[in-house]
Amino acid sequence: MLYALSQIAYITASALFIFALHWMNTPATARKGVYAGVAGTTIAVVVTWAEPTVMHHWWIIGAIALGFAVGIPLSQVPLTAVPQRTALSHAFGGVAAGLVGTAEYYLRLSEGPEWLTPFRMVALIAEIILGYLTFTGSLMAAGKLQEVKWVPQRPVTYPGQNFVNGLLFASAIFLAGIIAANPTAAWAPYAFPLIIVLALTFGVLLIIPIGGADMPTVIAILNSYAGLSAVAMGFVLDSKLLITAGALDGSSGLILAIIMCKAMNRSFTNVLFGAFGQVQQAKTGGEQKQYKSETPEGAAQVLEQASFVVIIPGYGMAVAQAQHKVRELYDQLKKRGITVKFAIHPVAGRMPGHMNVLLAEADIPYTDLVEMDDINHDMPQADVALVVGANDVVNPAAHTDKSSPIYGMPIIEADKARTIFAIKRSKNPGFAGIDNELYFSDRTWMLFGDAKAVIGELVKELSGGSGMH
């Protein structure tokens, strides 16, 4: 009877999780999804807590209280820091799976070795390898995103890197194989920590060669790993709820990673093992081309005459915290009856959907945020394309230059607009280190300076001039 009740509860929780994700298909119902998720989690926690084998309640209360103490501040970070918060939560998910797997192994070894069937051992080892490598990998990713001092920002590469990584991974798998075959051998409890060490090391080595521009893909892949480690835990504990929730998370990470890879015209293996950072050096030193720069006054006059303006935000907008100034510019233009749309490239920013969240925070209606494929249709009609801190996602070399590392990547076709203004912090090439042809086009004018300051001046020009009509 009790068993039936708890199973019904777990099935209900699984169904609520599926509904939670279903409701995310439009912003109108999305918040319902959060409530469904909270309800499902609460049911599952309460029912598990009520299991007769659970007796150390103060331990649970203590750990939950600590979880709240850390979780609440983590949910209040500025939205520009959401990518690193997300990476950090993947790390938490990974370490939780790894620790539970470790505890289960040593517990069963001493209390009932017959429980450690080959199938459970394979699942358990998959759980700890995925868990611990997600832990250190995500910590590295979070460190890179937060620009922590001791984590190298630039991709770290060395000759034979893929060989070293492959060797490390192969030895972890080999060790896993022999432990899974002999889980109760006298040496097994001593070899087990070695797998943990290998997984932890592999996580670090996997992320150090990866640069900032690849972060959206990497975060999505780590998301998938965190989900799969929960699945593996579900296999170990024979919990269909865990398997369902983990599979939802895993497939979500997978789909996001595929979307990110498509948006960069690259493969998974290329992102993880391609070491993007090295290729471009040869390209830069070439002929010296001239930028044309424009003053905010001049740009404001052109904007005022426009009837259709497309704003293309990139990571630079996030760095400069310029989204609220962008909103003021949006208001000024709207006031003049100008159509304003935002062109959102899938990999703009440091995680999937990053730009949408920042612009939504600045109260820009999501109906004016347009996906790349849709806005490219309208780009030739645009009077002005305003590039705010985006670089590679508007680089026409992706279409024209076969030698470019980004060749073939779908871009927002800012170069089709009648006039292009590009706001850029400095004259250095962008994150991927590639020269941007767009900046040298005869219809492009550069606005050099901090994005927030430049847009602030545009707003000042526009609001000052508005009285003269």
Place this chain on the structure above:
Amino acid sequence: MTGDLWPTLWVFVLASFIGLGVIRKVSRLLHTPLMSLTNAISAIAVVGAILVTGGDYPLSIRILGAVALFASMANIVSGFLITDRMLKMFKTDTKSGGSGH
């Protein structure tokens, strides 16, 4: 014991297909909140941590469980809260600004 294997594999495969189907329909606007939501949901691994922490097991085992329980709980709390915080910001028109609270 190997009897457990097949039903759980069934669940995994079917749940993955449901996941792929449902996630593909998620609005691209919401990919950031989607990630924090799935994060909170997969922190349901907390049930495993509760069983290990609360069981009558050796101290070292329960400590591992308690750390896992803490990490999962932090994910649940911060994941759901930040998802809701972000979703509140998505509005259709500018006039309703600030009414999200």
